[in-house]
Amino acid sequence: MKDNAKQLAAILKKIKNKEVFHTQIPPKNKMVFNQVVPYLFLYRQFFSPDPMLAELVKSEPAYFRVKDPEMNVSDWIAPILNQFVEEFGACLIIEAWTASPGQEEDIQIHIARKNVQSIAQYLGKQLETEESIAKVEIVTDTKTNATQSLSPASIQLDKLNSNILYMGLEIKPKYLLGGNQQILPIDLRHFREAISRSLSKTFFEFIRIHTLSKPTSFKISHPKKMLPLAWEIDQKLARESQRFDFLLLVTPTNSYDAWLQFKKGNYRRVPVFHYRPMPIDPDIIKRNLYNLHIEDLYDPSIAYLFRDKRKELDQMMSMLSERGKEGFLLGSMQVFGTVNEKLLEKAQAILTITATDREHQTKEEDVVYAEEFAKLAQEELDYLKSQDPNFGTTVRLRDDIYGVMVNQGVLNISKQYSLPRHRVQALIQHEVGTHIVTYYNGKQQPFSLFRLGVPGYEKLQEGLAVLAEYLVGGLTNNRLRILAGRVVAVYHMQQGNTFLDTFALLVDKYQFLPETAFQMTMRVFRSGGLTKDALYLSGLIELINYIKSGRDLTLLTMGKIREDYIPIVEELMLKGILNAPVLTPKYLTSPYKDALTNLKKSKGIFQMIQ
DSSP: OHHHHHHHHHHHHHHHTTOOEEEEETTTEEEEESSOOSEEEEEETTTOOOHHHHHHGGGSSEEEEEOOTTOOHHHHHHHHHHHHHHHHSOEEEEEEEEOOTTOOSSEEEEEOSGGGHHHHHHHHHHHHTSTTOOOEEEEEOOSTTHHHHTOTTOOOGGGSOTTEEEEEEEEOOTTEETTTTEEOHHHHHHHHHHHHHHHHHHHHHHHHHHSSSOGGGOOOSOHHHHOHHHHHHHHHHHHHHTTOOHHHHHSOSOHHHHHHHHHHTTTOSOOOOOOOOOOSOHHHHHHHHTTSOGGGOOOHHHHHHHHHHHHHHHHHHHHHHTTTSHHHHHHHHHHHOOOOHHHHHHHHHHHHHSOOOTTOOOOGGGEEEHHHHHHHHHHHHHHHHTTOTTOOOOEEEESSSSSEEEETTEEEEETTOEEEGGGHHHHHHHIIIIIIHHHHHHHTSSSTHHHHOOTTTHHHHHHHHHHHHHHTTOOOHHHHHHHHHHHHHHHHHHTTOOHHHHHHIIIIITOOOHHHHHHHHHHHHGGGOOGGGGHHHHHHHHHHHHHHTTOOSGGGGSSSOOGGGHHHHHHHHHTTSSOOOSOOOGGGSTTTHHHHHHHHTSOSGGGGOO
16 A cells, blocks of 8 residues: 555646656556546446557557456546645546446447536537447436446546546447457447547646637657657658659659640640659559558557558559559549539630630740749749758759649749740749648648648649739739639540540630640540549639638648548647648738638639639
């Protein structure tokens, strides 16, 4: 008993000093605080041995796993929880156990005090949003029968401070099959991750409402020491991603020469495109990807990010294996999506409303050529460097690309490139202010995928880049026509039409200049069919809706993310794993903010037509 008292006193001292600790309590019990927080997850493993709960407990920031049936849990927990109240003003304890046979709900949330009602309802709502959880019920018990109803050997609630909030989770083991309780591993993982996500959100909501602290004050300390497997997987995913440059590998190296030959042949012969040699074996990369033990990660948000990235890389490997074949287009539809009727109608409406620039010829003095554009882009890079001295990248003039392309934070410009002067600032904000800024801000994040791009980031990224053009006053009708024309071209291609048919459609029906139509058709048909170009318009439409809902635009520059990742990003920021953006692009500063304010009140994309 003296040894127990001494060990308990040491634990209370560590809590008071906010010291992280892992403590073995003889003979078989373990208390872990990856951070000292006003929260404790209790799992009495001796009574309710369960493979899901055994994994779930490890994902919590602070937990007490009890294997010894002789241990008096209340004697240990009551002083610890009271210490939490002294330090934080309140604390939350959640216990989980396996449901009795016959329970209909996936999860029953047991409570015995009114003061926990609101946080229990919040947890219930979070659980019900998860696909793997069908039904949740809140069950109210009395303190007198809590020993029987809240858990098999529950804490004596009458002895606890009223600022200690207790919830019990009675969980139906739907991940176990039949009388022999065979484990269904995928169901188990999805169920565990769903509960863990919901508990994490509930914890931060509890901090916000019930304690004297702010949620941002509970950031996870020293994540690199706490998540060694996560950093290892991240580095390996980054290494596999950087073995190849997808866009360069699927983009022709002879686009300009192919255009000259196509024009010379009076637009009647399908151009022959040449591609870079394949520097990788897709099968080997796939093997390396599936050797990563992502299933061993206990943080569900991080595991989701990595699993999603692995799936995308797998699909891209399949596309590269099918470069120039029919399978490439099928893979593109999986990775980048397709054009639906609603998006097509908006694109056609834009093309109908806007006047053509077919007869317009830019005067020589209004044209900016590659070398001058490179100098102007460098000025923008210098502006960004003034925000962070560590920022640095280069501008490259190349003869093996067509147009302008950002590759791993480097601005690549075709030596044959030219553009109207009134489009220069818009294109700089598109390429430098968006693609390079999000690359650099993503580079400041601990996980590499935020600079390389989370799966499906292209829609939000390109939508943000086009929005940047609008905010600086450079989104012309002609530019909108090109974005809409790309959507039409992708739709026309996915319906089975040929290169020549699509080119003719753009020229004859929509009045694009032949060279513009060729470039659009080449981009869509490259490597066998790339649907990515439809994302520019669809991303812009979704981003306008995002802005009109009053959400934070600056957050979108923290890396190369997609919209449905934002809750994960916000959660990881609260945990202190992700960082706020370091660089702010010029289009999010004065005087361009006025255009953003007006856009919030607008009727949508058609407001952008001049």
